[in-house]
Amino acid sequence: MAKRMELKNLNVYYGDFLAVEGVDMVIEPRAVTAFIGPSGCGKSTVLRTLDRMLELTPGGHVSGEVLLDEQNIYANNVDPVRVRQQVGMVFQQPNPFPTMSIRDNVLAGIKLNARRMAKAQQDEVVERSLQGANLWKEVKDRLDAPGNGLSGGQQQRLCIARAIAIQPEVLLMDEPCSALDPISTLAIEDLIQELKENYTVVIVTHNMQQASRVSDKTGFFNIEGTGKPGHLVEFDQTEKIFTNPTQKDTERYITGQFG
Numbered sequence: 001m002a003k004r005m006e007l008k009n010l011n012v013y014y015g016d017f018l019a020v021e022g023v024d025m026v027i028e029p030r031a032v033t034a035f036i037g038p039s040g041c042g043k044s045t046v047l048r049t050l051d052r053m054l055e056l057t058p059g060g061h062v063s064g065e066v067l068l069d070e071q072n073i074y075a076n077n078v079d080p081v082r083v084r085q086q087v088g089m090v091f092q093q094p095n096p097f098p099t100m101s102i103r104d105n106v107l108a109g110i111k112l113n114a115r116r117m118a119k120a121q122q123d124e125v126v127e128r129s130l131q132g133a134n135l136w137k138e139v140k141d142r143l144d145a146p147g148n149g150l151s152g153g154q155q156q157r158l159c160i161a162r163a164i165a166i167q168p169e170v171l172l173m174d175e176p177c178s179a180l181d182p183i184s185t186l187a188i189e190d191l192i193q194e195l196k197e198n199y200t201v202v203i204v205t206h207n208m209q210q211a212s213r214v215s216d217k218t219g220f221f222n223i224e225g226t227g228k229p230g231h232l233v234e235f236d237q238t239e240k241i242f243t244n245p246t247q248k249d250t251e252r253y254i255t256g257q258f259g
């Protein structure tokens, strides 16, 4: 588990609109990479290229390459469904299937991929995934209760359990804490630190303290103005980005002068 990803001269389009231009970046395995930058600079757009979810938006397409351990995931012979088995996504709004039980929520991705599994093996996946998402202790006595009976923070950890149940290599998180209270946010941030031992983690966040707390590397994206493409301004060790950035715009952004 945990694979390296590499973006090579990546351009991302919605129809004719060039939303993000010329991104080159190596995303290291067993590390957390954060994407920061002002609204509209393309953080979520780039994130969605990493599991080919971008193509689910009409007109969404890319040029350039996205490598997952040397394999271009946009090559003609690559099945996007297979990519999404290797690269999982956790969204801003916790989105468990509301009436489905906690147990079935964890197994949802596996069932969707039509993998048959004996009950004992399912039990093992449910426990392992919930342990991995730091939720097991809180829910082990009510696995058959509906997913929407959990708190927001627990629901987000359930979504993380669902994402890791299929044993991906990479976990993408699009502002995973923005709908959560501060205590649940800290629980997810602690969990992200644990997840990086086994996964390649990429997180989009508006919260600069969060980026500096949880990530090893940070990419700062920016946009010159409405209708212009976003681009990657600077990508480096998180500590360097937040203490001694090379680019003036990065410094202006992290010191709150715009954005």
Ligand SMILES: Nc1ncnc2c1ncn2[C@@H]1O[C@H](COP(=O)(O)OP(=O)(O)OP(=O)(O)O)[C@@H](O)[C@H]1O
Residues within 6 Å of the ligand: 014, 017, 019, 037, 038, 039, 040, 041, 042, 043, 044, 045, 046, 057, 227, 230
């Ligand atoms: N479905 C879409 N169709 C057309 N254009 C889109 C679509 N989604 C995003 N865009 C455009 O792509 C650009 C990048 O948007 P994106 O949402 O990736 O930025 P972001 O940095 O994640 O912003 P935010 O921080 O506000 O979420 C913007 O100009 C946006 O308007």
